[in-house]
Amino acid sequence: MARKTKAEAAATREALLDAAEEMFIQHGVARTSLEQIARHAGMTRGAVYWHFKNKADLFHAMLQRVRLPFQDLVEALDDPELAKKPLEAIRLACISGFEHLERPRYRRVHAILIHHCEVFSDIDPLAMQNEMVEESCGALRDYFHCAARLGHLRDDIPPELAAQLLQSLLGGLFHDWLRNYERFSIYEEGTRLVKAQLSLMRASPSE
Amino acid sequence: MARKTKAEAAATREALLDAAEEMFIQHGVARTSLEQIARHAGMTRGAVYWHFKNKADLFHAMLQRVRLPFQDLVEALDDPELAKKPLEAIRLACISGFEHLERPRYRRVHAILIHHCEVFSDIDPLAMQNEMVEESCGALRDYFHCAARLGHLRDDIPPELAAQLLQSLLGGLFHDWLRNYERFSIYEEGTRLVKAQLSLMRASPSE
DNA sequence: AGGTATCCATACGCTTTTGCATGTAAAACG
């Protein structure tokens, strides 16, 4: 086979990752062979082993194309007024997260990570999920603590509890949606649910 | 090998299922061979192929040992007074569900179904999860509708929304706990969160 | 322009796992 230009090589690498996503979603990670991925991209296993060390390495590369830490979502809002309205910051960050998730690549990769792969070699999807949850839950706690100090939170709801409630709500919604994304839009449903939940926990204006 | 009595044969069948649970939890479903399961139960593959048609059949048998539909949890309460207190019925049913889930076998099998298996042959764990969610969410909706009619629900929260909020909350908590059950007790945390959430949605006694 | 590194296809050996076929000793049955 003839050597390709650098741009072409990079393109085949992306094509392999795209093919891997589709096959992983369709047949699960463990049940798809490198041969299947290569064929689906119009290549052979040789291409795969050139660009990636093995299946775990390919999997890692696939994950690295999508990353969205909660903190970044808040900072991306970039509105100095939000420091004084932590509940609003939480709401907008959630909405921003929902927007990201509706992009096909983000949705696919997260669906793979959560629903279509088991532990294999050095990849532990549960540990990765724990990291994601840990990170976003920590950020939520900070904002709810801030809200409590400002008196924006109902005084019978400690900030820790508020963070846990919202965290579980988001997690449940996330899983439900990934399981069958065509049934509803996580952007619309998520916006509704988060708004409702926050309004339940917000201090009534009278006090 | 000598033939065993019928009771002994049934015992080895259970032993094989137990071994399968442990190996599936530890290494994932796809990565454990029938040989590993048999050896871990002190048997050979011959025993496995005698009791089960193949891996999918064994998997199905494993699932069939644990079943807990939401409706049964409510009926098991068997308290005629609860018909007049739907929110309390929901709370107690959730608590009862948490109790079931803390039993090792229930926890293990659900963890396998949700976190340690992909699609394989005719088994589709996502479809099973959808059934479970659909079933429990439907029951929740009924009870919240009942609560709304009785005026037990805040009038700014439609019963559908209340059901979705609680459903997502339960789902998120469930996934978090299964991911690492040693970190907290789903019975304690679940009781706390459900109580808090229901109290947020309950109509204030003044009205 | 020549040499070299790159990008990928092809081929080979190896391990793992599956499904079945066969063997067998004791339980179950009449």
Added chain:
DNA sequence: CGTTTTACATGCAAAAGCGTATGGATACCT
């Protein structure tokens, strides 16, 4: 008590998938 069926263990053939070694044509560099 003899026969049949049960409840496995053992052995074998086949396929699948992985990792690597090799080959080859061309882009890239100096």
